Amino acid sequence: MLLPQPLTHGRIVQRYKRFFVDLVLDDGREVTAHCPNSGAMLGVNLPGQGAWVSWSDDPKRKLAWTLQLVEAAGPDGTGLVGVNTMLPNKLVAEALATGTIPELTGYANIRPEVKYAAASRVDFLLTDPDRPPCWLEVKNVHLSRTAGLAEFPDCKAARSTRHLEDLAAQVAEGHRAVALLVVQREDCEEFTACRELDPAFARGLDVAAEAGVEVMVWACAMSTEEIRIARPIAWRR
The missing domain is CATH 3.40.1350.60 (Trna Endonuclease; Chain: A, domain 1)
Structure with missing residues (x-):
């Protein structure tokens, strides 16, 4: 399944109220993205953790950005984790x-x-x-x-x-x-x-x-x- 392109890289500031996550993108912009995951997201919601978000120009959306992937540390380095439960x-x-x-x-x-x-x-x-x-x-x-x-x-x-x-x-x-x-x-x-x-x-x-x-x-x-x-x-x- 192809992901929306292009994805934009940033770092998590905080995830809150289950469906919101604040990030600082690599270009310095501060954005709030929709977090399509109602679970605890243990290990994939940490401040400073790398993340990838998609952007939509749909005017009906309250939040243009959506959290898609988070970078999690493992024995072989950092790997991608899909957090979008949709x-x-x-x-x-x-x-x-x-x-x-x-x-x-x-x-x-x-x-x-x-x-x-x-x-x-x-x-x-x-x-x-x-x-x-x-x-x-x-x-x-x-x-x-x-x-x-x-x-x-x-x-x-x-x-x-x-x-x-x-x-x-x-x-x-x-x-x-x-x-x-x-x-x-x-x-x-x-x-x-x-x-x-x-x-x-x-x-x-x-x-x-x-x-x-x-x-x-x-x-x-x-x-x-x-x-x-x-x-x-x-x-x-």
Whole structure:
């Protein structure tokens, strides 16, 4: 998936009220950007941290700038981390269309945002006349506190836990269900549920897997021009 071009580099001053981030651009301009991430953003919201923002000339927007990427230190230097939680569904849609994820190929129809369960919308419903439907839920992962290890969530995620229960209910109906965690960074080889920050989600992921929900974790290839789902990584239970 191509990112809006050109991206502009700067440094974070502060992130506040969840959806606002102040930055100083490399040319000295001070701007406020929309932060498309409602989570805690641990490790990717630090003052002085390098960041990349896009600009829009849409007159209907309150903020012209949008935070897209943050530079996070790792064992091999500084790497890009995608913090825009609006992107993973687009990345998955692209991956489904191109057959990037072999386990999710062969379906005749792909429908986004389908209502199901009591009060949920599944990210994608994959259907085919010759097999049971597949209910696919997507989660964005950007947290990494240990070298090589991605974690989710970075704060309490009751809605995500409910989604796991909804997926398990579909398996009980004889359908297929998948929880797909998209790691918007390149420096991780394993994933684990963050039991410290949300033990309920961690338990919920274990329970869902035991009930037959397939847990898939895919890391992205990252650049300031493009993000794409690239490779599977292991789930450390």
